[in-house]
Amino acid sequence: MIENLAVRETTNDLLLEANLAALRKYQPDIAEEIRKAGEDAEIRVTVSRSGHPVPVMKQKPINSLEDPIQEAEQIARQLLPDPFQQRVIFFGFGFGYHVMPFVRLGFSPIIVEPSAAMLRLAMSKVDFRDVMPYLFFHLGNVIPDIPRSTKVVALPAYAELYPDQIGRLSAKIIVDYPTKTDDIHEGTYYGAYRNVTLLKNPCDLLVYQMLLFLIRPTLIIEIGACRGGSALWFADTLRLMGGDRRVHTYDVVAEGAPDILKDPMITYHLGGHATFDPSIIRKDDRVFIIEDSSHTYENTLEVMHKFAPYVSPNSYFVVEDGVGGLTRPHLNGGPLRAIEEFMLTDTRYEIDQRWEHFYGSKNTNCLKGFLRRKI
Numbered sequence: 426m427i428e429n430l431a432v433r434e435t436t437n438d439l440l441l442e443a444n445l446a447a448l449r450k451y452q453p454d455i456a457e458e459i460r461k462a463g464e465d466a467e468i469r470v471t472v473s474r475s476g477h478p479v480p481v482m483k484q485k486p487i488n489s490l491e492d493p494i495q496e497a498e499q500i501a502r503q504l505l506p507d508p509f510q511q512r513v514i515f516f517g518f519g520f521g522y523h524v525m526p527f528v529r530l531g532f533s534p535i536i537v538e539p540s541a542a543m544l545r546l547a548m549s550k551v552d553f554r555d556v557m558p559y560l561f562f563h564l565g566n567v568i569p570d571i572p573r574s575t576k577v578v579a580l581p582a583y584a585e586l587y588p589d590q591i592g593r594l595s596a597k598i599i600v601d602y603p604t605k606t607d608d609i610h611e612g613t614y615y616g617a618y619r620n621v622t623l624l625k626n627p628c629d630l631l632v633y634q635m636l637l638f639l640i641r642p643t644l645i646i647e648i649g650a651c652r653g654g655s656a657l658w659f660a661d662t663l664r665l666m667g668g669d670r671r672v673h674t675y676d677v678v679a680e681g682a683p684d685i686l687k688d689p690m691i692t693y694h695l696g697g698h699a700t701f702d703p704s705i706i707r708k709d710d711r712v713f714i715i716e717d718s719s720h721t722y723e724n725t726l727e728v729m730h731k732f733a734p735y736v737s738p739n740s741y742f743v744v745e746d747g748v749g750g751l752t753r754p755h756l757n758g759g760p761l762r763a764i765e766e767f768m769l770t771d772t773r774y775e776i777d778q779r780w781e782h783f784y785g786s787k788n789t790n791c792l793k794g795f796l797r798r799k800i
Contacts, residue, residue, distance in 0.1 A: 459541055459545050459548065463542065468543060470546070471490070475491065487582045505530065510532070512575040518544060539586075561620075574615055610626065622652035626790040637663070647675065649717035650681050653674070677695075679695050716743070716760070720745075722762045743794055744791065768796075775797055777797040780795040
């Protein structure tokens with residue numbers, strides 16, 4: 426384990442391959458990037474007074490030159506005066522000393538490491554095989570999503586070496602924290618899926634799961650991607666069904682997490698529903714559509730009229746956040762008003778209230794929002 430590191434004067438190719446083999450079980454793409462990474466002439470290894478290897482990048486020691494193990498324990502004590510389980514993101518891995526105390530305490534850190542060469546060097550010097558199941562890496566210029574209730578830790582040396590990246594990472598931090606109450610709607614602001622923000626009512630998610638397995642759609646169209654947690658959830662749910670199924674998600678703001686950009690089942694359209702091309706729908710597709718964009722009355726009604734023809738018979742057009750029309754005046758009546766007006770003129774749909782009230786009358790964000798296209 427890392428507490429008992431021995432200095433390795435030269436790169437150990439066998440240790441590198443062993444670490445990469447362990448990482449390949451969980452993140453094969455990252456393992457391959459590290460394997461291909463060349464040496465960086467600006468990174469060298471020195472030895473701390475305690476006898477532990479310390480990486481030096483551009484003449485900046487990444488960890489303590491006195492005792493990196495002691496320094497790591499001190500960082501953990503400062504950050505976790507009263508430890509509780511939450512998301513922890515580290516900007517900078519170095520040789521991983523500062524990460525290990527968190528692993529021992531039961532955390533599963535997320536690592537943002539700008540240098541593949543640094544990770545390659547670390548894995549040739551330190552045996553990480555025992556902790557690999559509990560680490561998740563983002564490599565290079567990739568900046569992950571940061572849902573609420575996330576602790577972000579940047580090593581000082583990395584903050585100096587990569588000011589642009591630490592700036593982009595800091596910009597992802599959500600600074601508004603709605604008061605958590607016993608209201609289920611407040612709790613949705615803190616939700617995440619696969620460590621990506623997911624602003625969905627949990628009761629609605631369970632309803633979605635039932636509907637998707639009842640209908641088994643081949644194409645989900647989502648208007649309003651936000652950070653992408655829901656697109657990932659929809660894609661994984663479809664993946665369980667097997668076959669050729671896709672998710673197309675649309676947004677006007679480029680806040681999508683990198684996870685949705687590399688998922689082969691997800692196509693991310695920046696530019697909002699204006700970029701929709703009906704040719705993405707194949708002749709034999711079974712289509713399920715979700716409207717979850719700006720929630721204004723005007724935009725919701727426009728989206729409903731635009732996409733209503735493409736929902737398959739006996740499938741659904743789900744309009745999210747109808748409850749917002751009752752609580753946020755700036756939405757001008759919001760989705761609830763848009764739904765009521767839409768239903769006056771489009772006879773192809775009916776409001777299926779079974780799903781709205783499945784877990785009680787107050788446990789949905791989709792008031793009048795589960796619209797089934799009639800057979």
